[in-house]
Amino acid sequence: MKLTGAEIIVKTLIEQGVTDVFGYPGGQVINIYDALYKYKEEINHILTAHEQGASHAADGYSRATGKVGVCIATSGPGATNLVTGIATAMLDSIPMVAITGNVPNSLIGKDSFQEIDITGVTMPITKHNFFVAKVEDLADTIRQAFSIAKSGRPGPVLIDVPKDVQVNTCEFEDQGVVEKIPLPKVDEALIDEAVELISQAKRPYIYIGGGAAGLGMGREIVEFARKIDAVIGCSFMGLSAVPDENERFLGMQGMHGHYASSVAQNEADLILAVGVRFSDRATGNVAKFAKNSKIVQLDPDSAEVNKNVRVDLGLVGDVEDSFKRIAEKCVKRNLPEWIKRVETLKEEERKFEAEIAASQTAALTPKMIVQTINELKPARTVIATDVGQHQMWTAQYTTFDMPRRWVSSGGLGTMGFGLGAAMGAYVATGDPTVLVTGDGSFGMNLNELATAVSYNIPVVIVLMNNGVLGMVRQWQTLFFGKRYSQTVLSRQTDFVKLAEAFGAVGKRATNLGEFKAALKEAFTLNRPVVIDAQVDKDEFVLPMLPPGGAIDDIIVKVEKS
Amino acid sequence: MNRFVISVYVDNQIGVLTRVTSLFTRRGFNIDTLTVGETERSEYSRITITMAGDCYARDQLINQLKKQVNVKKVEILEEDATKRELMLIKVHNASENRSDIMTAVDVFRASVIDYSPTAMCIEVTGNPSKIDAFVKLMQPFGILEMCRTGIVALDRGEQTLFSK
Numbered sequence: 001m002k003l004t005g006a007e008i009i010v011k012t013l014i015e016q017g018v019t020d021v022f023g024y025p026g027g028q029v030i031n032i033y034d035a036l037y038k039y040k041e042e043i044n045h046i047l048t049a050h051e052q053g054a055s056h057a058a059d060g061y062s063r064a065t066g067k068v069g070v071c072i073a074t075s076g077p078g079a080t081n082l083v084t085g086i087a088t089a090m091l092d093s094i095p096m097v098a099i100t101g102n103v104p105n106s107l108i109g110k111d112s113f114q115e116i117d118i119t120g121v122t123m124p125i126t127k128h129n130f131f132v133a134k135v136e137d138l139a140d141t142i143r144q145a146f147s148i149a150k151s152g153r154p155g156p157v158l159i160d161v162p163k164d165v166q167v168n169t170c171e172f173e174d175q176g177v178v179e180k181i182p183l184p185k186v187d188e189a190l191i192d193e194a195v196e197l198i199s200q201a202k203r204p205y206i207y208i209g210g211g212a213a214g215l216g217m218g219r220e221i222v223e224f225a226r227k228i229d230a231v232i233g234c235s236f237m238g239l240s241a242v243p244d245e246n247e248r249f250l251g252m253q254g255m256h257g258h259y260a261s262s263v264a265q266n267e268a269d270l271i272l273a274v275g276v277r278f279s280d281r282a283t284g285n286v287a288k289f290a291k292n293s294k295i296v297q298l299d300p301d302s303a304e305v306n307k308n309v310r311v312d313l314g315l316v317g318d319v320e321d322s323f324k325r326i327a328e329k330c331v332k333r334n335l336p337e338w339i340k341r342v343e344t345l346k347e348e349e350r351k352f353e354a355e356i357a358a359s360q361t362a363a364l365t366p367k368m369i370v371q372t373i374n375e376l377k378p379a380r381t382v383i384a385t386d387v388g389q390h391q392m393w394t395a396q397y398t399t400f401d402m403p404r405r406w407v408s409s410g411g412l413g414t415m416g417f418g419l420g421a422a423m424g425a426y427v428a429t430g431d432p433t434v435l436v437t438g439d440g441s442f443g444m445n446l447n448e449l450a451t452a453v454s455y456n457i458p459v460v461i462v463l464m465n466n467g468v469l470g471m472v473r474q475w476q477t478l479f480f481g482k483r484y485s486q487t488v489l490s491r492q493t494d495f496v497k498l499a500e501a502f503g504a505v506g507k508r509a510t511n512l513g514e515f516k517a518a519l520k521e522a523f524t525l526n527r528p529v530v531i532d533a534q535v536d537k538d539e540f541v542l543p544m545l546p547p548g549g550a551i552d553d554i555i556v557k558v559e560k561s
Numbered sequence: 562m563n564r565f566v567i568s569v570y571v572d573n574q575i576g577v578l579t580r581v582t583s584l585f586t587r588r589g590f591n592i593d594t595l596t597v598g599e600t601e602r603s604e605y606s607r608i609t610i611t612m613a614g615d616c617y618a619r620d621q622l623i624n625q626l627k628k629q630v631n632v633k634k635v636e637i638l639e640e641d642a643t644k645r646e647l648m649l650i651k652v653h654n655a656s657e658n659r660s661d662i663m664t665a666v667d668v669f670r671a672s673v674i675d676y677s678p679t680a681m682c683i684e685v686t687g688n689p690s691k692i693d694a695f696v697k698l699m700q701p702f703g704i705l706e707m708c709r710t711g712i713v714a715l716d717r718g719e720q721t722l723f724s725k
Contacts, residue, residue, distance in 0.1 A: 303624035
């Protein structure tokens with residue numbers, strides 16, 4: 001069957017099992033959009049308000065399902081608008097394929113209208129990228145892109161297709177979905193070494209990261225923790241990997257992690273790290289991080305072993321397989337002293353939490369908001385966030401009932417990520433989706449409300465509105481002598497009217513009762529809803545390990561100004 | 562600090578060298594020399610890198626290189642690997658120095674590849690320390706300009722990058 005390049009692109013996406021793509025048309029992708037028109041019964045295209053929204057939507061689509069998210073943009077500014085979304089996916093190892101058009105080969109390199117060397121631009125922020133010079137290479141390049149995106153440690157891949165390649169024709173034959181390249185199995189000797197180290201431990205701590213989040217091993221991890229009397233903590237990216245409702249789980253550790261989780265990790269004598277990369281936000285000062293502990297690390301990427309933290313044993317390969325083999329070989333143990341110590345830490349944490357709660361006089365606090373979401377959210381709800389204080393509160397207090405329900409930009413920390421990503425997650429799953437955002441982050445890409453309305457994507461947007469850029473302001477409070485440089489917003493945005501202007505539903509909540517009522521209603525409306533939840537600007541994300549600090553520097557209390 | 566010679570087989574395609582060199586920049590590796598050229602297989606190029614650093618830098622560089630889609634093989638060469646570098650060096654051809662220069666050329670088994678009444682261009686091949694020694698020797702005579710290729714290297718014996 002002879003097809004044009006543009007048809008081949010769409011047919012190959014369909015061949016790879018893609019059912020939804022996000023994008024924005026333009027001069028150098030008109031042909032691709034013509035092909036999308038032709039095959040619209042087989043593939044659904046969501047038109048976003050901005051290419052950045054499309055890239056975040058493709059990312060959220062992937063986080064919620066594990067499928068490869070796909071976005072399409074035209075050359076030049078269309079392509080550069082994808083950059084932040086691609087980088088966000090790169091830092092969090094999210095499989096994504098971005099397709100960009102470019103000027104015809106004859107105009108490449110001549111600074112033509114809307115010409116950008118997007119493969120050059122995205123080289124450091126993609127797992128790999130391709131410039132397709134001739135139509136004969138197109139289908140195989142797309143297949144290879146999918147294979148690269150989802151195999152090993154996943155990541156984004158960009159394919160740049162000049163206009164003439166979209167126009168030219170060649171033979172196309174459906175070859176079926178390319179399978180993931182299986183990860184190598186770790187040698188038995190290394191598994192035995194890991195088992196030996198774990199068996200000697202008196203204070204074991206299982207540390208779960210993004211690499212484990214999508215594997216659906218939650219139950220096995222909890223069972224294993226019970227078997228060897230270990231506790232479980234997670235990195236920011238590891239949230240939702242383990243269901244929260246179990247006695248072993250201490251929650252997120254790190255800069256804004258739970259007190260008990262961070263301190264227990266520091267006191268552990270063995271850390272079994274599963275799919276984590278020891279980011280600086282997770283470790284604080286690496287010289288002082290877990291210095292009493294042996295570390296056994298399971299990861300698909302050899303470059304992550306000994307990159308940020310020296311580990312005692314690195315098992316590079318299939319994480320799930322390694323974990324299961326280790327779990328099987330380890331014998332049952334009882335470590336009552338460790339469990340008792342952890343209970344003490346949990347008790348201390350509850351005390352700090354109670355002290356903070358007692359000091360709060362506001363009618364609506366961030367913690368109340370997140371706890372109300374926990375209380376009212378239907379099963380399977382996806383929780384998406386933007387970036388800042390609201391994100392950390394949501395990370396601290398949300399309870400998850402299944403994996404892949406946490407959609408948040410960890411590594412890159414992209415403000416403006418949330419709305420696009422939440423829409424992507426909803427399109428992928430059809431499950432209830434809540435976006436928790438802040439007035440700063442929401443301001444960056446709120447244009448996507450238009451998209452949510454156009455396609456009736458019923459994202460419930462909970463906007464923690466404190467009138468400040470809270471996270472930077474918190475640092476200014478703690479480390480910059482309360483000099484609030486450019487963090488106090490004197491905007492007069494009425495988010496209720498704004499939502500209504502877009503055709504969404506707007507609600508305002510100034511106390512807990514109002515918030516509960518608004519949220520309850522929002523879940524029944526089946527429309528995009530913005531809840532403007534007014535919170536105090538002096539709420540702090542606590543505890544906090546100062547940047548570059550160690551566990552002894554942990555801040556659990558801040559006197560209010 | 563140790564010095565390592567790392568050999569990399571990469572796809573012989575446009576842009577691969579940029580991928581490799583931009584990786585060094587963004588990961589903060591200090592590379593001493595880098596050479597690239599064709600190999601016995603037309604589909605591959607071979608990049609030879611020399612770097613000074615500790616084991617951490619060496620392992621990170623290798624692991625990061627291995628992740629590149631276009632990188633087919635990465636190995637550290639043995640310490641006794643045969644290493645060669647080529648230099649072209651242009652020196653003043655003053656009559657009072659001429660015989661000293663020619664003696665050095667002779668002893669170093671170098672060759673004069675361009676000769677004029679005022680300057681001569683000498684080609685020297687050898688391991689890098691030999692090249693360094695020759696440069697030092699020429700300094701008093703006045704070096705006009707010079708150009709070094711960086712190291713190319715192969716393991717000794719039957720061993721190849723792909724047999725490692």
